[in-house]
Amino acid sequence: MAKKIMLACSAGMSTSLLVNKMQKAATDKGEDVEIFATAAADADNKLASEHPDVLMLGPQVRYMLADFEKQADCPVAVIDMRDYGLMNGEKVLEDALALIK
Template sequence: MADKIIMLACSAGMSTSLLVTKMQAAAKKLGRDYNIFATSVSDIDNQLENTHPDVLMLGPQVAYMKGDVKAKTDAAKIPMAVINMQDYGMMAGDKVLAAAEQLLKEG
């Protein structure tokens, strides 16, 4: 079983799929055992209830939903942040993973 669960959420869960692959590679390189997956923002409630991720990273294209999503993650006591737009655009899995790990430490 994975040490931590990192959930990425975007419009449809599709654009973050490549980023998930890059993050998984970065985690493996660091010897981390994380379950990293992408989903759509419409599936956040379901995932919070059933998967119980340790951290949620919101895609920059849905940053306008941050307030609503943060209210849900705060209620579930799960740290959440919007993925840095430049890191997202560059598909910098290592940097997004580092941001998720920082949230886990602060969480």
Template sequence: MAEKTIMLVCSAGMSTSLLVTKMQKAAEEKGLDFDIFATAASDANGPIEERHPDILMLGPQVKYLEQDFQERVDVPVVSINMQDYGMMNGEKVLEQAIETIG
């Protein structure tokens, strides 16, 4: 079982798939066993219940949902830095997750 589970949320679940791949590569390089996956905001409830993520990371296009998610889950909910998201900087986004969840 993975040490930590990181769930990325975007509008359709598609734009974050490349970022997930880059984050997984960065985690492997650091020797971390993380489960990192993406889902669409409209489909988020199922994965939250099934996979129990340690953190929800929202893509810039769904940042407006941050408070809604914070009220529904008892794990950190953060917005991904827009520049890191745009550059698909998996290492930086992974670092943001690690800093948040410890």
């Protein structure tokens, strides 16, 4: 069964490019993952409907970490600012998978 990785940023736009890079890295590694992005404002709904295995927050919404840690029934982490800025899909994927295992 595919592992679900959810990314949340302020609008869900900047993370969609990161999703594509992460998906490519996952395919290259043979990892069975489903990765999707959403706006932080809609993250509550997505947590309830999608039940991700891990939630990764964009650096711009790091202030929401404590709230999401309380309500999410999965590990929650902030994407490293440098990896986010460089759109390092492989590194963010590794970080996400490490939280699931």
